[in-house]
Amino acid sequence: MTWYKDWFGEDYLKVYPHRDEIEAKKQVDFVAKVLDLKLAKKILDLGCGNGRHANEFSGKGYHVTCLDLSSVLLSLAKDKYGSASCICFVQADMRQIPFANAFDSVVSFFTTFGYFKTDDENLQTLKNIEAALKPGGSFFQDYMNKKFVIENLVPYDSRQVNGFEITQERNYNRAEERIEKKITLKENGKVREYFESVRLYTLEEMKTLLAKTRLKLEKTFGDFDGSSFNSKSPRLLLVGKKEPST
Ligand SMILES: C[S@@+](CC[C@H](N)C(=O)[O-])C[C@H]1O[C@@H](n2cnc3c(N)ncnc32)[C@H](O)[C@@H]1O
Secondary structure, eight states: OOHHHHHTTHHHHHHOTTSSHHHHHHHHHHHHHHTTTTSOOEEEEETOTTSHHHHHHHHTTOEEEEEESOHHHHHHHHHHHTTSTTEEEEEOOTTSOOOSSOEEEEEEOSSOOOOSSSHHHHHHHHHHHHHHEEEEEEEEEEEEOHHHHHHTOOSEEEEEETTEEEEEEEEEETTTTEEEEEEEEEETTEEEEEEEEEEOOOHHHHHHHHTTTTEEEEEEESSTTOOOOOTTOSEEEEEEEEOOOO
């Protein structure tokens, strides 16, 4: 099975318990400021996972559509946050986003990009963000800093979390420019294995992809503290707008 169809379920949440509502609140506060979201009403959270960011946006009064491929994560998001009247849920692949000119903003958190084998498929995601946005609408993408990831790669680690042993093996596949990870969970003598494989794009490479769309990059940041992006930044945060129609 394709890695991202297999991995993003309940075990994914067990490996990342710190990717929680507290972190989401700080990130959403930051994004609401940098995107100038005062007038924005409709937001698409692309690859929303368990809905932690959508819930924060909804709390600020925005109407949020949570889109994700994982029925497990969408169902958890619905159970937890579905009673909030301003969130709706859509199961779809980011290569086929079923919206056109519908949103004031499209946001995507925690490296929900670069999952596909070909550059064309990854570009298709950007083209779909463009299509889903109203002209002049804004986008925000929280992605990895390629140089930082390669230089700080930890090949192996293992930890105990809530009764699980979680082992992660990481590798930079230079030929394909992908960061690859094998995740092993051991629980009560049972072993489950998952894989991740994400294409790493530099800022320049992201600019080349964006130049093939009507998404205009306006700002970058190196993390959610608002620091400017440089080669040592832990993250690459991209902020911009869909060009208004001519
Ligand atoms: C790293 S998680 C981030 C989740 C969420 N944004 C967060 O910060 O908690 C990536 C998310 O993208 C979703 N995803 C993976 N492949 C997808 C695809 N092809 N189309 C749409 N969503 C996908 C996963 O199910 C998962 O929820």
